[in-house]
Amino acid sequence: MATTPRKTAASSRKPRSASRAASRPATRAVEPVEEYDEPDVTEAEAQEDEAVNKHVTAELCGEELRIIPPGAWRQSWHRLLNAGQFDEFAELVFHPDDLDVYFDIDPTNSEFSDFVTDAASQSGESLGKSRGPAPSSRRTRRR
Template sequence: MSQTTPAQSQENEATETYGTAALAGTDLRVKPVGQWRPSYLRALRAGDYDGWAAGVLHEDDVEKFLDADATFDEINEFVTDAMESTGETPGKSGGSSTSRRSTRKR
């Protein structure tokens, strides 16, 4: 993995947009859900909140997330707020919904 120079970090930060959500009274910056990698979602689903935070939070906010040592309820509320702040509604997928009727030919 290559190291990012300070100039590259500034350029990346300038081109990335973040939403914000509060965790334990501290606003943290979160990447839009569309920029999350599948591995970040797997970490979230597996309860690896530290791994998820390292992937989706602004690099300066990851330590704040870890230091907060929030409860599961606080983290779940934070994740919901973070997704909503970036324009994504939790539990809603852009994919097509499945029909309850069978698609089997008769």
């Protein structure tokens, strides 16, 4: 009893022509990407680091001091400023090389306020108060 050869999947394929081979791109082995250890820095820390390294220069009592632009201040820094804790605030926003000059000047509140306003204008920002939400444009119905 003679057995007929069975067709295998490989033998049932059509031979590839040159045009078919050209229409399908050759698959390439993907080289593994080298892994590296990134520093454990959050996005907020990266933004803060970027802001800390970009100081603007403003004048305080005739001395030019470098300070972080007001738009880059953290909310906690604003709370220190609003609470009147100017020295703690200064330690966070002044360039470390200018901090001793600030303490030597010992400015008044109005001088410090003028300095912060000058720093804001140097960075192109406004320290104006927030307008808050706009009132409703719809009139309320009277009863």
